[in-house]
Amino acid sequence: MRLDSQETDLTSIASAATGSAGFDVTALRAQFPSLASGIAHFDGPGGTQTPRRVADAIAATITSPLSNRGTGSVSEANADAAVTAFRQGYADLLGVPARGIVHGRSATQLTFDFSRAIARQWRPGDEVVVTRLDHDANVRPWVIAAENAGAVVRWIDLDPVTAELDSASVEAAVTERTRLVAVTAASNLLGTKPAVRAIADAAHAVGALVHVDGVHYTAHQFVDVPALGADLFVCSPYKFLGPHCGVLAADPDLLETLHPDKLLPSTNAVPERFELGTLPYETLAGATAAVDFLAEIAPGAVGATEAGSSRRERLRASLHAVDEHETRLRRLLEDGLAALGAEVVVHSRAADRTPTLLITLPGRKTWDAYQFLLGRDVLAPAGSFYAYEPFRRLGLDDEHALRLGLAPYNDDTDVARVLDGLAAFLAK
Numbered sequence: 095m096r097l098d099s100q101e102t103d104l105t106s107i108a109s110a111a112t113g114s115a116g117f118d119v120t121a122l123r124a125q126f127p128s129l130a131s132g133i134a135h136f137d138g139p140g141g142t143q144t145p146r147r148v149a150d151a152i153a154a155t156i157t158s159p160l161s162n163r164g165t166g167s168v169s170e171a172n173a174d175a176a177v178t179a180f181r182q183g184y185a186d187l188l189g190v191p192a193r194g195i196v197h198g199r200s201a202t203q204l205t206f207d208f209s210r211a212i213a214r215q216w217r218p219g220d221e222v223v224v225t226r227l228d229h230d231a232n233v234r235p236w237v238i239a240a241e242n243a244g245a246v247v248r249w250i251d252l253d254p255v256t257a258e259l260d261s262a263s264v265e266a267a268v269t270e271r272t273r274l275v276a277v278t279a280a281s282n283l284l285g286t287k288p289a290v291r292a293i294a295d296a297a298h299a300v301g302a303l304v305h306v307d308g309v310h311y312t313a314h315q316f317v318d319v320p321a322l323g324a325d326l327f328v329c330s331p332y333k334f335l336g337p338h339c340g341v342l343a344a345d346p347d348l349l350e351t352l353h354p355d356k357l358l359p360s361t362n363a364v365p366e367r368f369e370l371g372t373l374p375y376e377t378l379a380g381a382t383a384a385v386d387f388l389a390e391i392a393p394g395a396v397g398a399t400e401a402g403s404s405r406r407e408r409l410r411a412s413l414h415a416v417d418e419h420e421t422r423l424r425r426l427l428e429d430g431l432a433a434l435g436a437e438v439v440v441h442s443r444a445a446d447r448t449p450t451l452l453i454t455l456p457g458r459k460t461w462d463a464y465q466f467l468l469g470r471d472v473l474a475p476a477g478s479f480y481a482y483e484p485f486r487r488l489g490l491d492d493e494h495a496l497r498l499g500l501a502p503y504n505d506d507t508d509v510a511r512v513l514d515g516l517a518a519f520l521a522k
């Protein structure tokens with residue numbers, strides 16, 4: 095059995111390439127059964143819709159002969175193939191060796207597990223650095239691990255006016271005692287992409303590890319984990335068209351130095367020693383199919399090179415095209431929001447940012463706007479999105495904010511619908 099045997103013709107998406115976007119969004123949308131609901135989805139940062147190819151890969155794997163990993167029977171070989179394909183898929187997506195790819199139930203679970211394994215090497219007086227920009231999944235695991243080890247927590251601050259990390263506080267936070275810096279590659283609340291490489295260089299200069307939350311970033315950018323300076327990097331396929339799980343990427347040599355709690359009979363091999371219990375083979379197959387889907391959105395778009403036939407090169411070209419498409423829509427959205435005047439405050443202002451806009455509506459509740467938009471089948475959630483620290487740092491006088499997040503399948507009509515809906519809400 096070929097686990098990737100579900101034939102979905104994506105060539106039409108790339109071959110109908112139009113304009114600077116490099117792909118035909120109408121053809122792309124046709125691959126997503128759920129979009130037939132008519133909902134305009136701005137909730138991508140919370141989780142994207144799923145293309146048929148991903149669902150087919152999950153179904154094909156779970157309905158084919160399937161046992162525990164092995165080579166003795168076709169069912170064992172199918173399980174093994176699902177794992178091997180998953181590791182290679184995420185190696186291609188993230189730019190690390192396949193032995194450096196660890197599956198987890200979620201990015202949160204992986205970060206908690208790794209924080210415990212890493213903190214075994216910490217001593218009282220050691221220091222750990224976290225930021226006021228991060229989702230709590232890249233804050234609390236490190237704060238708790240530091241407390242348990244007697245380590246000191248230092249904070250890199252967020253400037254609520256610019257939505258950027260405060261560079262002076264980066265310099266102050268990293269010291270000779272720093273053992274680890276945890277930082278996001280992109281904020282799920284504000285879209286801010288901080289200067290991860292510069293922070294990583296400062297951390298490495300004092301011998302500290304760098305743990306990067308790439309959950310929001312991976313949905314919008316071509317990822318190169320070593321180039322980012324990340325020693326450990328987590329992402330979640332359900333944020334980029336895949337199923338609900340988490341992935342950690344690291345140098346296998348680093349993984350060899352870490353020793354998580356594990357069962358006695360389970361393997362001590364890397365990366366399996368970090369994956370407790372039996373793997374969800376069907377989810378792995380779906381996650382791999384998401385990588386293949388991304389790679390085929392626009393493999394011939396700007397950025398493709400002579401070596402464009404490798405999956406990593408196709409991913410580079412496709413994600414470049416997705417970035418162009420989403421950035422164009424983001425500008426349309428920003429122009430439309432600006433035209434609504436002082437009744438809309440856009441908090442996403444960083445120089446480098448993803449197509450995720452956080453807004454509040456002075457004098458009104460964003461929760462009411464969320465409900466109003468829902469009545470028009472426009473899904474733009476109101477909340478703080480587990481971004482506990484940055485949300486508090488913004489000091490808003492609304493207990494929620496409205497998040498407008500763009501995904502590859504959003505189009506001009508979606509943008510027009512959310513702008514019309516907001517205008518109607520404000521006119522009420």
Ligand SMILES: Cc1ncc(COP(=O)(O)O)c(C=O)c1O
Pocket residue numbers: 139140199200201202203229231232278280281282307309310329330339340480
């Ligand atoms: C930036 C960021 N980090 C971490 C997480 C947690 O990811 P998971 O649900 O895979 O634990 C999220 C989820 O929304 C996120 O947006």
